[in-house]
Amino acid sequence: MPATSTPSGGAPRVLGHPSRDAIRLEDVLHALADPVRLGIVLVLDEAEGECSCSVFDAPVSKSTLTHHFRVLREHGVITQAYRGTAKMNALRRDDLEDLFPGLLDTVLTAARRQAAAGLGAGAGAAATGATSRS
């Protein structure tokens, strides 16, 4: 895939990620405070690697999903890279762990625990997060 030629007027194929130092705790918390995004991060965490944008169970449209991914990326929670028509996502575990030790893990654990507790009514599915909104 030699880049035959950069399209003159195409959309930017380059994705901007914040540097490690630019990641703010408030932003990460904010990013994680949304049920949809929390679900995404949950899935990404279990995937432990790359993940396409469209394997999520979120009850939102594609546009909205794109929006959430962007928020996650711009707030330093995930990295994204193009791979053909798909876009691979991955958690920035190293950066996050270095900046806020244990944070991601703790939040994710709490999220799983809450999801499990909230499913007390018998449903057994659901590892994919995305709990319903308030």
Place this chain on the structure above:
Amino acid sequence: MPATSTPSGGAPRVLGHPSRDAIRLEDVLHALADPVRLGIVLVLDEAEGECSCSVFDAPVSKSTLTHHFRVLREHGVITQAYRGTAKMNALRRDDLEDLFPGLLDTVLTAARRQAAAGLGAGAGAAATGATSRS
């Protein structure tokens, strides 16, 4: 303090707090995602007990401060109780720890670390004091 009597047209002297089961992770995260509130929680954590509403260095007006305290309370992060003209605030450490083990501690540690790393352009939440935790 005897509850003299409910004034006919006065503000409710009773403060509603969510029950432990009603506390949602997303809400807590959201509450913590604001710099002002994070600063409040930081101070409250160091106070380890009660704390008046007006000992904060937040660069906001009193009304706004009240608003933030309410958000914190309604999202299950703190408890509030009247004591004369003052209102005492305290973290709901037990409930939070029971629901989301380690979360509060991790977030607070991360906040202190970030504050220490980015000193200079203070975002408002002063609260730079003893770094040692009990």
Place this chain on the structure above:
DNA sequence: CGCGAAGTACGATAGGTCTCGTACATTCGT
């Protein structure tokens, strides 16, 4: 009882976020 202090309520305002649908761009396979 009147005054000051602490905090709340309410209204207003500016800005953000979440959601969507539709139109468009880019890549892959045939």
Place this chain on the structure above:
DNA sequence: ACGAATGTACGAGACCTATCGTACTTCGCG
């Protein structure tokens, strides 16, 4: 080259949030 698949951009709309100022209530004190 064409079509399908994946994802983006761009409005637009509804809702929520953060902020403020001012008026008000309640409490403690002299």
